[in-house]
Amino acid sequence: MAEQAITGWRKWMIGIGEQCVFFGRFFRNIFAGGFEWSEFVRQCYEIGYRSLMLVGITSFIMGFVLILQLRPSLVSLGAASMLPKTLAVSFVREMGPVITAIICAGKIASSIGAELGSMKVTEQIDAMEVSGANPIQYLVVTRIIAASLMVPLLSIIGDVIGLTGGFLALNINDSISFTLYFQKCIGSLDFSDFLPAVIKTIFFGFAIGFVGCYKGYNSNKGTESVGIAANSAVVTASLWIFVIDAIAVQITSFLFYK
Numbered sequence: 001m002a003e004q005a006i007t008g009w010r011k012w013m014i015g016i017g018e019q020c021v022f023f024g025r026f027f028r029n030i031f032a033g034g035f036e037w038s039e040f041v042r043q044c045y046e047i048g049y050r051s052l053m054l055v056g057i058t059s060f061i062m063g064f065v066l067i068l069q070l071r072p073s074l075v076s077l078g079a080a081s082m083l084p085k086t087l088a089v090s091f092v093r094e095m096g097p098v099i100t101a102i103i104c105a106g107k108i109a110s111s112i113g114a115e116l117g118s119m120k121v122t123e124q125i126d127a128m129e130v131s132g133a134n135p136i137q138y139l140v141v142t143r144i145i146a147a148s149l150m151v152p153l154l155s156i157i158g159d160v161i162g163l164t165g166g167f168l169a170l171n172i173n174d175s176i177s178f179t180l181y182f183q184k185c186i187g188s189l190d191f192s193d194f195l196p197a198v199i200k201t202i203f204f205g206f207a208i209g210f211v212g213c214y215k216g217y218n219s220n221k222g223t224e225s226v227g228i229a230a231n232s233a234v235v236t237a238s239l240w241i242f243v244i245d246a247i248a249v250q251i252t253s254f255l256f257y258k
Contacts, residue, residue, distance in 0.1 A: 022214050026144060029137040040142040047108050047143075048150035054107060055100050055154045056161045062099055063091060063162030067169035080174070084181050085188035087166045092189055096159040097197050098245055101204035104151050105237040109212035112143055113233030116216025117226040125217070140217060144209035151205030152198050192256040200248040207240040 067087055074080055116139060119125050128135040167181045212233045219229040 018218065019214060022218070023210070025136050026140055026210070026213075029134065029141050030145075032134070032137055034134075034137070036138050036142050039138055040146055043142050043146035044150055046111075047104075047146050048153060051104060051107055051150070051154060052157065055103050055158045058099060058103055059096060059158035059162035060165035062095060063087065063165030064169040066091070066095070066162075067166040068172075071170075071173065081184075083170055084166070084176075084184035088163060088185035088188050089193060091162050091166075092159050092193050092197055094197075094245075094249075096162055097155045097201045097204065098241065099162075100155040100158045101151060101201065101208070101241045101245075102238060104147070104154065104205070105208050105241060106234055108147060109208045109215075109233040109237040110230040112147075112209065112212030113216040113219075114226055114230040116213060117219035117229035120217065120219050121221060121223060121226060135217075140213045143213055144206060147209030147212075148202055148205040151208065152201040155197070155201040192252075196248060196252040196256060200244060203244050203248070204241050207244060208237045211237040211240060 067083060070083060070086055071080070074082055074086065116125075119139070125135045125139070128138070163182070163185055167176075167178060170176055170181065215229040215233040215236070219225040
């Protein structure tokens with residue numbers, strides 16, 4: 001058992017070292033000449049636009065369900081008028097960014113891991129290196145930067161759709177106008193609610209893109225490794241999202257919510 005623990009610890013440390021080297025290669029290629037703008041735009045379309053429907057449906061349902069769950073408790077306390085404010089603060093600060101990130105981890109990290117893993121297995125990446133192309137700049141930099149930009153945008157759109165779902169759920173049992181509902185939602189939010197949420201979604205997007213690229217780019221030979229890379233990318237990216245969120249909550253609580 002001791003030997004297994006030592007072996008596992010050694011593999012874990014080697015993995016951390018390889019990820020640091022991979023991050024260094026990514027960082028160096030950000031500032032290298034010849035940025036692949038066409039591939040970057042394509043990745044923004046694939047990561048952002050093609051994920052919009054899934055993020056929108058999920059956010060709408062979560063906003064709808066959250067109002068239905070909150071209403072009995074707040075009504076029993078005589079605070080039914082606080083429903084829009086409660087939903088807005090909880091959704092913008094925490095629910096929206098985390099839900100969007102988890103959805104993107106399942107969709108984006110797995111697709112990037114599978115795509116780069118299949119390219120690794122079929123030796124397309126090796127062919128790019130032999131031909132003089134820069135696979136890190138073309139395949140990795142564009143995907144990580146696109147994910148870092150698109151996940152915050154998806155989170156903002158998801159917040160709006162989630163609040164819209166809450167409006168419809170609130171009108172099942174009560175009656176409130178669309179204008180008054182969103183006035184209460186917006187009035188309950190401060191800049192300190194919005195800014196930390198956007199900043200941490202940038203880190204969420206970076207983690208999703210980086211993990212997906214690392215797992216796919218460093219997958220082993222064989223078709224089985226493609227599935228392993230995709231599955232590992234989803235699990236690892238999801239864990240990183242929760243770790244980043246826990247750190248972000250502590251920082252924002254200290255700086256903004258004293």
